[in-house]
Amino acid sequence: MHQTRQVGGPETPGEGHVLVCNGTQWEPVLQWDTATGRTLMRIAEDSTTCDADYIGAMRYADDCIEVCSADGWASLCGTGGGGSGDxxxxxxxxxxxxxxxxxxxxPSNIVMxxxxxxPSDVLIGGDGSPEYRLCSDSGCSTVAQNWGSTLSTITNGQYIQIRTTSSSYGLTTRTVNPVVIGTVSANWTVTTLDGYRYDFENNSLSGFSVAGGGWGVVPTGAFEGTYTAISSNAGQQNSTSDLNLTLTLSAPMTITFYxxxxxEACCDFLRFYIDGTQRGSWSGNSAWAPRSxxxxxxxxxxxxxxxxxxxxNSGSDTAWIDLVTLAP
Known part of the structure; x- marks a missing residue:
């Protein structure tokens, strides 16, 4: 049962109240300025929204009373009167x-x-250089703190999303372990599809072998990222530089590389072979292009x-290879 009572009006500034009977007496739960219509205090109809229209609203959440302020929902628990923080x-x-x-x-799913x-500390560790970000909504359209891995704090009702870089090898699991908030932790795993990826971003030809004039890795002119593989026999007449990769595939796959x-268009060539059979040949001056x-x-x-x-010799007298992938 409730009753409203209004004091004053548009001509005379005053206050309006909503009263609720607690069984013995009337208690005010809502107050507004009758001249401006501005609510001074109210119970939030939407327990998640806290914006300029809701400043002063209150809600009950997680055994605590919270008030909407210009900075968002502010807890009244543990902030005085002998209370303790949780x-x-x-x-x-x-x-x-x-x-x-x-x-x-x-990226992971987004968790409230x-x-x-x-405020609780946020810590992250594990494989693949994991990071996290903090958001104000479930879609992370408003980011409170962008991607990073350094110690920070999160407040009640904020959202967290994590991410890590998956392995360059197929059917390989990387684990973010742990994600710690306060005293609670969680693990997260990312497992790759079957296949392989070589992007030379570790500044090496790991997994490959070379022959003849050889190949190297340089930090310029890459198709993707910073590093690319490059032939090493520029200017060496009647020479060959070989880059080899031997793999055992668990299923039929497609190899793609750039x-x-x-x-010299007539006479110097980049050629690609599978099990000794030539499958492609290129010469002259060509920009990065995919081959599958x-x-x-x-x-x-x-x-x-x-x-x-x-x-x-002609041009740079060089061939480049980048981003080699194999996938079903």
Missing amino acids: NTPNAFDFTDVTGAALGTAI IYGINT SKVSS YTVTAGTHTFKWSYIKDGSS
Whole structure:
């Protein structure tokens, strides 16, 4: 049962009240300025919204009274009167990911943190250089703190999202372990799809072998990222530089790579072989372009050769390879 009572009016500034009977007497729960219509205090109809229209609203959340202020929901628990702060949130969890792309930054689902009435520390560790960000809404359209891994704090009702870089190898799991908020922790795993990825971003030819004039890695002119593989026999007449990759595939896959060449169009070539059979040949001056070929399950050797004859040089006299991937 409730009753409203208004004092004053538009001509005479005053106050309006909503009163609720507690069984013995009337208690005010809502107050407004009758001249401006501005609410001074009210119970929030929407327990998640806190904006300029809701300043002064109150809500009951997680055993605590909170008030909407210009800075968001502010807890009245543990802020005086002998109260104590609680920085232990309710349990939270991130959904594990399977079938992730190789060597890619993979984001988690977005999780709301609740059950605390004082800011809680956020810590993150694990594989793949994990990071987190804090948001004000479930879609992270408003970011309170952008991606990073340093110690920070989260408040009740904020949202957290984490991410890590997946492995460059197929069917490999990386674990973010742990994500700690206050005294509660969670783990998150990211497992790649079957396949391989080589982007040379570790500044090495790890996984490959070389022959002849050899190949190297340089930090300029890459198709993706910073580093790219490059032939090493520029200016060496009647020479060949071979880059080899041998893999055992569990299923039929497609190999894709990006290549670029700057050479004597008639006579110096970048050639690609699968198990000794030539599958592609390029010369002259060509920009980065993707090349794709299907292969069966089993063991295969892939070879990239920059082959020079005994005549003159042209262009950079070089071939480049970048972002080699194999996937079903």
